[in-house]
Structure formats: structure tokens, C-alpha cells
Amino acid sequence: MHVALKIWRYDADSGDRELRDYEIEAPEWACLLDVLDLIKDQQDGTLAYRKSCRMMICGSCGMRMDGRAVLACKERMLPIVERGHVPVISAMGNMPIVKDRSSRSSRRT
Amino acid sequence: MEAKHDVLIVGAGCAGMRAAIEAFDAGADVALLSKIHPVRSHSGAAEGGINAALGNASEDDPEKHAFDTVKGSDYLGDQDAIEVLCNEAPDDVYQLEHWGAVFSRTEDGRIAQRPFGAAGEPRTAYAADITGHVLVHVLYEQVMKRDIQTYEEYFAWQLVINDDRCQGVIAWDLLNGGLKTIGAKTVILATGGAGRLYVGTTNAYACTGDGMTMALRAGVPLKDMEMMQFHPTTLAPTGILITEGTRGEGAYLLNSEGDRFLERYAPNAMELASRDVISRAEQTEIDEGRGVDGNVLLDMRHLGAEKIIERLHGTRELAMTYAGVDPIHDPIPVRPGAHYHMGGVDTDLDGRTELEGLYAAGECACVSVHGANRLGGNALMETITYGKRAGRHAADWALTHTTIEVPESVEADAERDLKILLDRTDGERPWSIRNELAETMHENFGVFRKEDQMREQGEIVSGLRERYEHVVVEDKGDVFNNDLTQALELGFLLELAQCMVVCGLARKESRGAHARPYDYPDRDDENYLRHTLVRWIAEAPVLDWKPVTMTKWQPMERTY
Numbered sequence: 071m072h073v074a075l076k077i078w079r080y081d082a083d084s085g086d087r088e089l090r091d092y093e094i095e096a097p098e099w100a101c102l103l104d105v106l107d108l109i110k111d112q113q114d115g116t117l118a119y120r121k122s123c124r125m126m127i128c129g130s131c132g133m134r135m136d137g138r139a140v141l142a143c144k145e146r147m148l149p150i151v152e153r154g155h156v157p158v159i160s161a162m163g164n165m166p167i168v169k170d171r172s173s174r175s176s177r178r179t
Numbered sequence: 180m181e182a183k184h185d186v187l188i189v190g191a192g193c194a195g196m197r198a199a200i201e202a203f204d205a206g207a208d209v210a211l212l213s214k215i216h217p218v219r220s221h222s223g224a225a226e227g228g229i230n231a232a233l234g235n236a237s238e239d240d241p242e243k244h245a246f247d248t249v250k251g252s253d254y255l256g257d258q259d260a261i262e263v264l265c266n267e268a269p270d271d272v273y274q275l276e277h278w279g280a281v282f283s284r285t286e287d288g289r290i291a292q293r294p295f296g297a298a299g300e301p302r303t304a305y306a307a308d309i310t311g312h313v314l315v316h317v318l319y320e321q322v323m324k325r326d327i328q329t330y331e332e333y334f335a336w337q338l339v340i341n342d343d344r345c346q347g348v349i350a351w352d353l354l355n356g357g358l359k360t361i362g363a364k365t366v367i368l369a370t371g372g373a374g375r376l377y378v379g380t381t382n383a384y385a386c387t388g389d390g391m392t393m394a395l396r397a398g399v400p401l402k403d404m405e406m407m408q409f410h411p412t413t414l415a416p417t418g419i420l421i422t423e424g425t426r427g428e429g430a431y432l433l434n435s436e437g438d439r440f441l442e443r444y445a446p447n448a449m450e451l452a453s454r455d456v457i458s459r460a461e462q463t464e465i466d467e468g469r470g471v472d473g474n475v476l477l478d479m480r481h482l483g484a485e486k487i488i489e490r491l492h493g494t495r496e497l498a499m500t501y502a503g504v505d506p507i508h509d510p511i512p513v514r515p516g517a518h519y520h521m522g523g524v525d526t527d528l529d530g531r532t533e534l535e536g537l538y539a540a541g542e543c544a545c546v547s548v549h550g551a552n553r554l555g556g557n558a559l560m561e562t563i564t565y566g567k568r569a570g571r572h573a574a575d576w577a578l579t580h581t582t583i584e585v586p587e588s589v590e591a592d593a594e595r596d597l598k599i600l601l602d603r604t605d606g607e608r609p610w611s612i613r614n615e616l617a618e619t620m621h622e623n624f625g626v627f628r629k630e631d632q633m634r635e636q637g638e639i640v641s642g643l644r645e646r647y648e649h650v651v652v653e654d655k656g657d658v659f660n661n662d663l664t665q666a667l668e669l670g671f672l673l674e675l676a677q678c679m680v681v682c683g684l685a686r687k688e689s690r691g692a693h694a695r696p697y698d699y700p701d702r703d704d705e706n707y708l709r710h711t712l713v714r715w716i717a718e719a720p721v722l723d724w725k726p727v728t729m730t731k732w733q734p735m736e737r738t739y
Contacts, residue, residue, distance in 0.1 A: 082658035099416060099501075111610035115653030115662040120215070122383040125419045125497060127312055128219040144500060168354060169659040 071098050071151045073105050077117070078160040082169045089158070096147065102159070103131050103142035106171075119171030133171045134160045180347070180360045180585050184210045184328075185577035186570070187363035189335045189348055189390060192220030193311070193562035194541025194569075195369030196318035198530075201570030202367075203325045207577050211322065212330040212350060212361060214385065214664065218319050221371055221383040222541075222562060225311025226422035226493065228293060228303035229275075229563070230556035231268035235285060236292040236301035241265040243299050248557060249732045251297045251453050252521075252550025253691035254708060255403065258730040260546040263528055264557070267564045272304055275563065280317045282306050283490070293427040295555045297453035297739060301427075303556040308422050308493045311559060330361065334664045335389060337593055338366060338397045338537065339585050345397065345537035346583050349593045351664060356657020358593055362585050364577035367538040367569050368394060368524060369562075373675050375668070377517035377625075378617040379418035381410055390543040392671035394524045395678070399532045400712045402545040402725065403522035404675065405682035406692045408553055409626050411457040412477055413516030414501050421477060421513055422494055423555040425506075426450040428486065430479035432461070433510065434469040445739040452739035455552040455692050458515035462626045465514065474512035515626050519558060521549040521692065522682075525712060525725070530569025536576070540569040547710065550727075551691020601663065606649040609666045616643055616669075620676060627694050628683060637680040644673050674715065681720045682711040704734050 131142035191213035339347035370390030374382025445452035524539035623636035654662035688703035
């Protein structure tokens, strides 16, 4: 399937933010996390986000899709693509953004 | 040097955190270092439970537990290590309970125990089907309570070896960038497995064998690396885990003809035979045309909605999300997937490696408790019991030794090597190498192994390693550069793959997870009742052997 996304990018050095468009071919079983992986691999190695278990238990890939908090490993993209929708992906709220999809998550200062 | 500690633990899953707590309570200055937040560790994805002979569901004792484990290991497990595990397990589980682990209960309020594969008694304590998640959180509470320093999102890359001792770790600071050296009198590796060697795996993205390869590069041998367990019930296409607890609760495995095919492979234990036996049975059914789109079917409909929702709630959610199937109404398509490395860093009963000051515990270690095939529920138990033992010994050693010295040249060498990688702008990015490695390992080093395929895999991995020498990291930034850490992880995986192939070719028999039905279909105790050892010498794996420790059980025919 052909997936289109808009991703809020954040440059840690300059502090610049930019909503960037991405399009990529993905298998129909892909979830949002799989799509981000394909983009990072094939189009933009600087895209930053956390991931680990990819089975809804660890919480690493928490981010926002159209303003709603989601686990990227849980959100199947097929129904979104079938609706012709282009979701906007951004970092979790409540904590300062480190880079792209990654908010600060730890006690570290 | 950034900081110094008595005991530095790399990896903050169950083994790492249990080691940290024990070392702290022994009076040591302890720190944890992990590339992800501790509660995101893959221990948290363990579902089914933790084995201890509590005797709450039947007459049970540690000796029965030990025998089941020895037999399950296809006699490759070291029996002294297994006896230690099984004897200490009950107290270690009660310790977790006292710390607040919310185990599922019997009617009269004791810790409930469910049947599990190849276990003679219902011995697996559990918290519904999220046991690992519960344990990770309980251990993290104890870490917080002790205010143990945690280097979160530090990616450990190299061990510091000086004066023939391990004296710390060099890590990449993910949040801020830059290499940081943490000195330590003792280092405990607790970095988990390397399931990412395979395209279909239950393992998290984080499971890239970091600790195993760091030890290997430091001259420490790895043991039984050919022994990769394939779990019988994983979801296509990516290998997400469906717990053995489903079969513990009574689920059936069916082929395309609706037969409970295990009748023909394990007529007594049926769905509760050991994992190697069931994975081979499934693969045979699939290969002989009795599969369903490359899967068999896990049927739990007869358990009823109430039991499924109460005890297997997480499993139901996984099946609905990733397979589009509600197991209350339909069977789940499942197939074997890479799950657990029985092999790992060679250690003694206190987690000590050959290198002074270096310890290992949990999946990244090989004591060896699991031998050629691990029993479900024994991995979590090993993380707790051997995490505790490694933590205690490392603390005792550290408290009687005083100096930490990291020569400037060690840090300078690491900086130089990293700069070479980051400065490279022209060449291939790592992802296609990573994908080819995972696909070919699955194809050529899977449930069944053939001599020619293993040889071919050795050549493939050599070729991939050559390509890796010229790999390019696209992200040159300091902040959250996981483009860099993913490239370093691939380097870890490639060396492990080469070790596995060398060990697999050398073991000319079928034992546990290492099945060679085409040329060596039988177990050969005369020649191969011994561990493979592999060392890294001049950029290549070199094979050696090590005897198996036997205490009271002589090898017998293994049927279920």
C-alpha cells in the first residue's frame, strides 16, 4: 500500500520545527512503527523515534497521531490509507521535545 | 572518565535490576546503564510465567524441577547450575512476592501455578499473561527505592580492559551525544538476547546481542551459540509472541485437516511437550503441506470467553491487533519464531566470566541452565536467581579491591574508531545488510539445519561483514542519533551470526534446538555431550569445547 504521512520534525541544535511530507510503499500489515522504520531506512536516516518491543507492552513508541496519543506499534495503517487520510505525526506532549518523535522520558537532567 | 562505581551493570531488565539490588544491599556503590529506560526492557514482554517448585498446585520439589530442566536441555545443561537454580527458585519467587509482585492466586490465596511445556508438575507462577511486565515494574520500584544511579539511554559499545581486568564501559550518550567512559571495579553484562538475528522473532528491536559481542571482542568465550530456541507459537509475519500459557491453560494445536497433530510427535505430553519438539512438529506439518498459509492453528475456543479474558487477556489483544483474530471465536495462525538464545557468555555459578571483573547474567549469559533447549518459565527464573548471584559476587569482589584505572589511550582509540565511522559519507547504509542477515539466518539456520545451508550462511555472513566495513551513518548529529546506534548494533549481530554458524557446523548431531534430520538425526552422547565454546581471535571465530557438568542424572532417551 502507498502511505502518506506528515511528520513534525524538530532540529535539536537550531530549535527549528518543520512539518515535512513523506510517502512510502509499505506492506498491508504495516503499523505506524513499520512505516516510520521504512522511512528511516530508505529515505531519511535522521528521523528519530524510540521503539523496542513492537507488541504494545513496553511503551517506547508512544507518540501522537493527529494530536491523539498512540503506540506506533499498535496503529494499523491500512484503514487510514483506505480512507485516503494523511495523518500528522508528532512527539508526545507534556515533556520537552528532544528530537522529532522523542520527548524527554527520564529523570536525567 | 565520567564516573566510577564498584559495580556497573549493563542492561536493566530482570537480570540487571535484580543484580543491582543485590549488589546495593551488599554495600556496593552500584549503577545501572541501559540503552533504553529500564521498564522498557524486553524482560517486560515475558508473558507466561516463572518456574519454582512451590508445590501450590501439586506435590512438587526442586529435584523434580531440576530433572525436568535437565531432560528439557537434552542433557546439555550443567547439572550443578540447574540444581542451584531449582533449589533457590522458591525463596527467590517469595522475595519477589514480598516486594509486591502481584502473582495470580489460588482459591485459598497462595501463588497460583499453571502447567507449562515439559514440566512434570504445574510449576509456573504467573501474573495473568503479563508476568515479565509485573516483575520489571516491581524490580524498578526497588531500584528507585534504593536510588540506584541509572545511566538511561546510554548505549554500551565497548568494555574497558586494563591490566587483564574489566574496569568499565565506554558508552554513547544517546540524549546528548558523545562517548562517555564509566569506570567500574566490576561490570555485569545483562543485555539479553539477540533475536534480531532473525526476521521472524519474538524479540524486541533492542535484542541485538550487545553484551555477548562486547565480551567476545574482549577475548571472553561464548558457549553453545548454535542453540537458538524457536518458540512454537508466534504470529506471522514479524514473530510476535503468543504465550505458552495458552497451551498451559489447555489450547490445542491443529493442522489444516483439523488434527491435533502432536499425537504423532509427542503422544503423552501433546501440546505441552518441549518447545524444540513442538516447533519441529509444526515445521514438519507446514513443510509436508498440512499448514495453513505457512502456519498451524492455535485453538483456544473451548477454554471459553471467561477464562480467556481472565487469564489470557493480553494474548487476546495481541491476536486481535496483529492477526485480526479474536481467539474466543477463531483459532490463531501461529508458526515457529526465533525466541531465546540458550547460548551466551560462558560463566560460572556466580556469573563470573574468564576475565577478572567481568560478569554476565540472564539471557546474555550461558551458565548453562538451559543446555540445548530451555523450558518455558525458566528464563525469568534464571534472570532472578543468577542476577542475584552475580550481583552478590561482583559486590563482594569490588569491596575487596580498590583501584580503577582507564588509560587515556583506551578512550582515544574508541573516539578514533567512532570518528572513522561517522566521517564516512560514501557507501551503503546498514539496513539492507540487516535485512539480508535476518532473512538468511531464518532460511539457513532455523528450526532444521542442513550442512550445505550452514556453510552457505557462513559465506553470506562473511560477505555481509565485508559490506559492513564500509557502512555509512546518515545522521551525523549528537542528539538522539539512533541511526548511529543501530549501525553499531548490526556490528554486534554480524559477529554473533558467524559464531553461531561455526558452532552449528561443528555439532554433528541432533540435540535440542540443533536439529539436523538429513545428516545427523540422532543425539550422539559419545562425541557431543559437551558445550561448544567460541573465541574471537584475529577477527574470526575459533572453536573450542567444554565438558558438561553432570551431578546425578545420566542421559536417557528423551521423549514426551
